[in-house]
Amino acid sequence: MxxxxxxxxxxxxxxxxxxxxxxxxxxxxxxxxxxxxxxxxxxxxxxxxxxxxxxxxxxxxxxxxxxxxxxxxxxxxxxxxxxxxxxxxxxxxxxxxxxxxxxxxxxxxxxxxxxxxxxxxxxxxxxxxxxxxxxxxxxxxxxxxxxxxxxxxxxxxxxxxxxxxxxxxxxxxxxxxxxxxxxxxxxxxxxxxxxxxxxxxxxxxxxxxxxxxxxxxxxxxxxxxxxxxxxxxxxxxxxxxxxxxxxxxxxxxxxxxxxxxxxxxxxxxxxxxxxxxxxxxxxxxxxxxxxxxxxxxxxxxxxxxxxxxxxxxxxxxxxxxxxxxxxxxxxxxxxxxxxxxxxxxxxxxxxxxxxxxxxxxxxxxxxxxxxxxxxxxxxxxxxxxxxxxxxxxxxxAPVLTGLERQLWIGGIYQAADQMTTTKNVVMAAVKQHKVKLNATAKIQAPKGVSIIGDSVTLGTRDYLGKHVADSTIDAKGERTMDLAYQVMMTQQKNHVLRQNVVICIGTNALDGWQAQLDHLIRDLEPGHHLILVTPYDQRATPDWNSSKVADYERTLPAKFDFITVSDWQRLAAKHPEVFKGTDGVHFAGRESGDIIYAQAVNDGLKAAAKTPLKK
Incomplete structure (x- = not known):
């Protein structure tokens, strides 16, 4: 029936x-x-x-x-x-x-x-x-x-x-x-x-x-x-x-x-x-x-x-x-x-x-x-x-995607590099602290670049580390703005957060991202430049959170003189060939993508050098 x-x-x-x-x-x-x-x-x-x-x-x-x-x-x-x-x-x-x-x-x-x-x-x-x-x-x-x-x-x-x-x-x-x-x-x-x-x-x-x-x-x-x-x-x-x-x-x-x-x-x-x-x-x-x-x-x-x-x-x-x-x-x-x-x-x-x-x-x-x-x-x-x-x-069929292979390799490099980098930076900070006879003197932020990113950064980590001078990289897949904040605060507490702080976050933006980013800006201690790398997703429309993050980040240098924006979103959009056959976010080991991404970060650092440190 x-x-x-x-x-x-x-x-x-x-x-x-x-x-x-x-x-x-x-x-x-x-x-x-x-x-x-x-x-x-x-x-x-x-x-x-x-x-x-x-x-x-x-x-x-x-x-x-x-x-x-x-x-x-x-x-x-x-x-x-x-x-x-x-x-x-x-x-x-x-x-x-x-x-x-x-x-x-x-x-x-x-x-x-x-x-x-x-x-x-x-x-x-x-x-x-x-x-x-x-x-x-x-x-x-x-x-x-x-x-x-x-x-x-x-x-x-x-x-x-x-x-x-x-x-x-x-x-x-x-x-x-x-x-x-x-x-x-x-x-x-x-x-x-x-x-x-x-x-x-x-x-x-x-x-x-x-x-x-x-x-x-x-x-x-x-x-x-x-x-x-x-x-x-x-x-x-x-x-x-x-x-x-x-x-x-x-x-x-x-x-x-x-x-x-x-x-x-x-x-x-x-x-x-x-x-x-x-x-x-x-x-x-x-x-x-x-x-x-x-x-x-x-x-x-x-x-x-x-x-x-x-x-x-x-x-x-x-x-x-x-x-x-x-x-x-x-x-x-x-x-x-x-x-x-x-x-x-x-x-x-x-x-x-x-x-x-x-x-x-x-x-x-x-x-x-x-x-x-x-x-x-x-x-x-x-x-x-x-x-x-x-x-x-x-x-x-492959066991891992090109992206997964890059993230896996990047994770191994990161684990190995962080041990050496942390040791060297901490020893330098301790040495600087001993020189200070005045008990009220503050430890200056170590020179160099601290890059905190998500899976895009992790996928290009090896190339980025070789082509961004004096840098340390902490990147992880699915990292959101609040998790990046936690990484930054931990490095800051341990006096290993370098003078130039590069935040490459936003593709995984969840609701509440703006409050999280404002929190990060507020709690960054004096003595740092903050370089924000705008997120890029080839499929994103203006109503996506990642697009909103990029738009908001572009307004911040007018409000804070220590903030510089590295516009990866606009730079990446000029190179669609980098994302051909990918998910539109990662370039999975494609060297041309690595080159452009490193260029975006370095351009941001050059611009930041012309601005004052946070006071």
Whole structure:
């Protein structure tokens, strides 16, 4: 039994996710589209379970698992096989660890793979091609556990000495109570687990903390249903008006769309109520769509809506890796167009032809074809060829990206250099202190340059150290302004902070960066020049925090005579060739990038030499 208007719930989830992935900075909260899918899956699966038990007094667990397997696994494998050959169009950096990514996707462990490897759903740099399959992992975990629990419940309830109708009521009530308990537990785990985090990927990816939308849907199913419907819901539908319900459904979708504009992945409010609100709104949309089905017995769903709903799962699988690949080759709008032009036909082919063939069924699209052996043989040959290409590509995929290699090497150099540098500077400071007979005399800042930076600085550390005279470098990936402040204060306390302080921070700017930078400026002791290197991100628009940092830093020399700005943002923008095939932030060992970056720092130091020290 196909419920009309459910297609629009699927379409809403798909549109939110696609908009988020394609235009993340414009539509930052579109990730709630996944929660619409989760809620809908929890509702649909549970409603079908309730229907099955009401009709047969049984729940066939293995049959349930078999249906889930044929619906989920073949499209997933097919999408991987189609996408991998296209990776030869872009930098090998984008297939780093490809074998592990594929194993995690097919093994439905991508969510924990990303947690263990430090991945982020909002990764700014080299995104994994199959990071989006984290949601399939959470979904599969739900199916395995929920199906097993339902099998146990049905076995227990079947032993009760009640008539079949009473048993069905008890089963429905049990499902509702357990769904409510599990939803509350999962949501509470997310809300509590998000406390103190700056990267929320851990609670976002986890099956434990992000399973409550499924149980919200399951709870709704216990009150409504599809074929087997409680009397209370029957009475509610009997009084429903098609016009009113349609208006309420449209309004619910509109609120979901507005919520996608407001939520932020990096805001804790998202995890203490935002995702729950999205799930509840999704449940309301499902409820209203179910009621509208009852109110419109003579009206059919538009064919285009049914088509999009049918291919929504496969299109979800294809869109992300295709977009990652083509966004490296063309502009974002064209990448979106190419992604859809390739993704939609592949998704339709998968749903209407290949998946039925794999399941041993006659595809409806080929009902006039009686001999499908040539088609099956052709598909088998294509599959074998694609598997060979995928296996070869995964085997030869790099273990580390060029950026990761540079950061690793830079980290080793930094650890070794800091030991010698700290020793030499401290000894010089101690010697200077002993010369001072006046107890009130202050130790002067050591001559030279202290560079404090993030992953961009770390990636070019070796070259920078050789081409910026008398410098020490302390750089680390993902370093934010507040962390740079801590490094500066530690060096200052230990009297190893040199006269020229170069701050190369801003690409990882979080909310509150301006207050952090003001704090850094205020607490820098007298006797120093402060050189601020503006951050650069090739993809950044004016509303990005990194762009705002650069704009703000350019205003500071007019307010503080000891501050100089080295405008890396503008210099880097003149050399797009440095970032070709990269993430648009790092240049991963490309010497031309090292040269330009060192030039930016040295230009800043030359300008600073003409200004007074902080008084």
């Amino acid at each position: 196909r419920i009309k208007w459910f297609s629009f719930v699927r379409i809403a989830g798909l549109l939110l996710v696609l908009t988020y992935h394609f235009f993340k900075n414009t539509y930052p909260g579109g990730f709630i589209g996944v929660d619409i899918f989760f809620t809908f899956s929890g509702f649909l699966i549970t409603a079908l379970m309730l229907d099955e038990f009401a009709a047969t007094q049984h729940f066939q667990l293995l049959a349930f698992y078999r249906r889930r397997f044929y619906r989920i696994v073949p499209p997933l494998v097919l999408s991987i096989l189609v996408v991998v050959p296209l990776t030869y169009l872009i930098s090998p950096n984008y297939i780093t660890g490809l074998g592990k990514q594929i194993a995690a996707a097919i093994g439905f462990t991508t969510n924990y793979f990303e947690i263990m490897t430090g991945g982020s759903y909002e990764s700014k740099f080299m995104p994994h091609l199959f990071v989006h399959t984290w949601s399939l992992a959470v979904e599969m975990h739900f199916y395995l556990i929920w199906g097993f629990l339902m099998a146990i419940f049905t076995q227990i309830i079947r032993r009760f000495n009640f008539d079949n109708a009473r048993k069905a009521q008890i089963f429905r009530l049990s499902v509702g109570i357990v769904s409510l308990i599990l939803a509350l537990e999962s949501f509470t785990a997310m809300a509590i687990g998000s406390a103190g985090l700056t990267d929320f990927s851990k609670v976002y990816f986890s099956s434990v903390t992000h399973s409550f939308p499924f149980f919200v849907g399951a709870l709704l199913a216990s009150f409504t249903g599809i074929k087997s419907i409680p009397r209370a819901f029957e009475r509610l539908m009997a009084h429903a008006n098609a016009f009113v319900v349609s208006f309420e459904l449209i309004l619910t979708f509109a609120v979901l769309g507005l919520l996608g504009l407001r939520l932020q992945f990096s805001s804790r409010a998202t995890y203490t109520g935002g995702i729950l609100l999205a799930s509840l709104l999704a449940a309301l949309a499902i409820l209203l769509a179910r009621m509208l089905h009852h109110c419109t017995p003579n009206q059919q769903e538009p064919r285009w809506a049914t088509f999009i709903a049918d291919i929504s799962y496969s299109l979800y699988l294809y869109h992300w890796p295709l977009f990652v690949i083509f966004s490296q080759l063309v502009s974002v709008p064209w990448a979106v167009v190419i992604t859809l032009v390739i993704g939609i036909p592949c998704s339709a082919l998968s749903y209407y032809i290949i998946e039925p063939l794999i399941a041993g069924k006659q595809p409806h699209a080929l009902h006039n074809f009686h001999d499908l052996r040539p088609l099956k043989q052709g598909l088998l040959a294509a599959t074998v060829a694609l598997m060979a290409v995928t296996g070869y590509t995964a085997y030869h």
